[in-house]
Amino acid sequence: MCGVVGVVSQTEVSPVIYDALTILQHRGQDAAGIATSTNNRFFIRKQLGLVRDVIRNQHILNLRGQMGIGHVRYPTAGSEDRELAQPMYVNSPFGISISHNGNLTNHEELKEILVHKDLRHLNTDSDSEVLLNIFAHELQRQGSVKPGAKEIFAAVKSLHKRVRGAYSVVIMINGVGIVGFRDPFGIRPLIVGSKENDLIGQDFMIASESTVLDSLGYDNVKIKYGDGYNGWKEYAPYDKIIITAAPPEIPQELINQLNEGGKMVLPVGEDDQELIVLEKKEGDIFKSNIIPVRFVPMIHEK
Numbered sequence: 052m053c054g055v056v057g058v059v060s061q062t063e064v065s066p067v068i069y070d071a072l073t074i075l076q077h078r079g080q081d082a083a084g085i086a087t088s089t090n091n092r093f094f095i096r097k098q099l100g101l102v103r104d105v106i107r108n109q110h111i112l113n114l115r116g117q118m119g120i121g122h123v124r125y126p127t128a129g130s131e132d133r134e135l136a137q138p139m140y141v142n143s144p145f146g147i148s149i150s151h152n153g154n155l156t157n158h159e160e161l162k163e164i165l166v167h168k169d170l171r172h173l174n175t176d177s178d179s180e181v182l183l184n185i186f187a188h189e190l191q192r193q194g195s196v197k198p199g200a201k202e203i204f205a206a207v208k209s210l211h212k213r214v215r216g217a218y219s220v221v222i223m224i225n226g227v228g229i230v231g232f233r234d235p236f237g238i239r240p241l242i243v244g245s246k247e248n249d250l251i252g253q254d255f256m257i258a259s260e261s262t263v264l265d266s267l268g269y270d271n272v273k274i275k276y277g278d279g280y281n282g283w284k285e286y287a288p289y290d291k292i293i294i295t296a297a298p299p300e301i302p303q304e305l306i307n308q309l310n311e312g313g314k315m316v317l318p319v320g321e322d323d324q325e326l327i328v329l330e331k332k333e334g335d336i337f338k339s340n341i342i343p344v345r346f347v348p349m350i351h352e353k
Contacts, residue, residue, distance in 0.1 A: 053137075054078035054123040055150040055241075056258040057221035057229040061251040065114035067267065068121040071256070072102045074263045078152075079125035082136035086148040087116035091226050093146060097122075097136040118229055120221045122150035135177050138223075141184060144191040145198070146225030151179040152259060153218030153239045161185065161213065178216075185210050186222060198227060207232050221257055231257040236316050236328065236341070237293045244269030278352040282308045289313055296349035297324050306336060318346040 054075030058064040068085050076083075083105040084097025094114045098105040102123060122137035138148045155161065155178040162181055165171045171184040189209040193202035207230070219239035221231045233241050241257060244264035248254045256269045264270075275283055279294070280302040288310035294317030301319055306329065309315055315329040326341040 052078050052125050053150075053152040054259045055120070055152050055219060055221045056122075056256065056263065057118075057120040057150070057223065057231060058254065058256050059118045059229055060254040061248045062117065062254075063115065064117055064119040065111045067254075067256075068114075068119050069102065069106050069111060070267060071258055071263045072106070072121045072123055074266055075123050075259055076102055078259060079123035081126050082124040082133070083122065084136050084138050085110075085114050085119060085121045086138040086140065086150075086223060087114045087119035088146075088148075088223055088225055089116035089118075091146075093140060093148060093225060095138060095140060095148070097133070097138065099133055099136060118223060120148060120150045120223045120229065132175075134175050135179075137179060139177070139180055139183050141187050144187060145227065147183065147187050147190070148223045148225075149179060149183040149186070150221045151182055151218060152220075153216060153234070154178060155181060155214055155216040155218065157215045182210075182214065182218065182220065183222075185213055186220075189213075190224075198224065203227075203230050211235050219259065229257070236326075237291065238316070238326075246270055279349050280304060280351050284308065292316070294318070294349070295346060297321075297344075297346040298349040298351070301327070301329070306331075318344045321348070 056068055056071040058067050065087055072083055082099045083102045086093055086095040096110045120138050138150050140148045158178045158181055165184050169188045173180055186206055189206040193205055195202045217234050217238035219233045219241040223229050231241055233239055240259055242261045243257045245253050245255045246269045256264055282305045287308035289308055290310050290313045292315040297318035299321050309331045311331055313331050318324045319327050324344050326344045328339045330337045
């Protein structure tokens with residue numbers, strides 16, 4: 052479990068990213084880092100240790116720019132080494148930096164393809180570097196001198212086809228902006244919010260947990276407390292529903308709130324649980340069993 056954050060602001064972002072990483076510190080204590088960008092240059096500070104020890108006042112001053120990403124690392128793939136601290140960076144194409152949370156199950160297969168077919172160089176045994184280079188390769192394949200939303204989303208779509216696993220990612224493209232995405236099943240968390248910046252304009256944040264956005268004054272995160280079996284009818288139907296507690300059976304009310312063409316991912320079962328994907332097509336429900344899992348039970352109000 053790692054923590055990721057990305058910020059696009061009307062002012063300098065490094066102090067905000069620092070605050071966000073301290074809130075996410077419980078997600079990883081092995082290493083921390085921040086990368087920012089301005090005037091087609093990257094500024095990166097990362098090291099083994101806690102956020103407060105790695106990022107000092109002089110580093111905040113040197114991390115210039117109005118967009119940036121941050122990371123706290125819990126080692127799940129690779130050893131404990133400074134080179135594995137994130138954000139990671141690759142210079143081609145454009146200059147791209149990544150903060151990644153999760154694991155790739157076809158990591159070794161992807162490494163072979165990247166090195167021998169895509170002709171990319173890998174300097175560590177980190178699956179985060181693999182993910183970074185796959186995105187870089189797919190973005191380069193789009194053939195654009197200045198990539199826009201169309202090229203970036205096409206690169207993400209191609210990445211989804213190649214990569215297996217559970218991951219959430221925040222990527223900064225030099226001179227372009229920040230993009231965040233998750234694996235197709237949305238297993239790893241990633242939350243987006245915004246706030247007004249003293250009449251200058253809107254700031255945007257994407258992070259691993261809604262507590263970061265709430266604590267730093269970012270909105271657009273709606274929270275409802277209640278019986279999860281009932282869903283949230285007021286905003287239905289939904290294109291995507293992600294459940295992180297396991298009911299013994301799939302609640303019909305949640306199925307009813309799924310839009311045509313929509314998908315729902317949820318763990319189901321009591322002692323033996325399975326991660327299940329439901330898809331609604333022409334009014335029918337199609338179910339796929341993915342993997343055995345273990346989640347907390349979904350509590351039904353009596």
